[in-house]
Amino acid sequence: MILYHGSNIDITDIDLSQSKVGKDFGCGFYLSADKEQALALAKRKTEQIGTGNPVLNVYEFDETNLQSANLSVLHFQTYSQEWAEFILMNRRNRTRTPAHDYDIVIGPIANDAVGLQIRRFTAGLINKNQFIEELKYMKGVTIQYFFGTEKAIRYLKKLKTL
Numbered sequence: 751m752i753l754y755h756g757s758n759i760d761i762t763d764i765d766l767s768q769s770k771v772g773k774d775f776g777c778g779f780y781l782s783a784d785k786e787q788a789l790a791l792a793k794r795k796t797e798q799i800g801t802g803n804p805v806l807n808v809y810e811f812d813e814t815n816l817q818s819a820n821l822s823v824l825h826f827q828t829y830s831q832e833w834a835e836f837i838l839m840n841r842r843n844r845t846r847t848p849a850h851d852y853d854i855v856i857g858p859i860a861n862d863a864v865g866l867q868i869r870r871f872t873a874g875l876i877n878k879n880q881f882i883e884e885l886k887y888m889k890g891v892t893i894q895y896f897f898g899t900e901k902a903i904r905y906l907k908k909l910k911t912l
Contacts, residue, residue, distance in 0.1 A: 756792030758802030826857030
């Protein structure tokens with residue numbers, strides 16, 4: 751399968767120490783099979799940082815590796831209570847220490863307003879079902895691929911930069 755990582759730079763070597771805390775599935779390297787979504791993220795990142803140009807880093811990943819005994823994989827098929835709780839756990843983790851021990855996590859991307867929804871949920875302003883609905887990505891179900899360990903990163907093969 752082909753996966754894309756949108757950025758403002760050409761990534762020659764994936765450096766997990768550059769990943770940000772408080773993301774959907776934790777600190778790690780995020781990719782998408784949706785080229786247009788990755789390009790939109792690249793444009794947004796370029797605007798936020800104010801340097802560089804939107805870049806798509808293109809990788810190949812052999813999906814048969816998801817069944818490998820060498821990798822710990824969690825796969826959320828759709829939005830669910832378990833998915834929302836996992837997002838909440840990782841978004842609340844403000845350290846570089848992982849809140850879970852999965853090498854790869856695959857699942858829906860959350861709405862950009864996750865922080866607001868977490869505050870509303872923890873304040874008791876919305877219930878768990880409303881929380882899940884509010885976290886859904888506005889453009890429909892879009893799957894993200896999280897590679898959170900050096901072991902997982904070794905399974906990605908850089909093809910090119912667009």
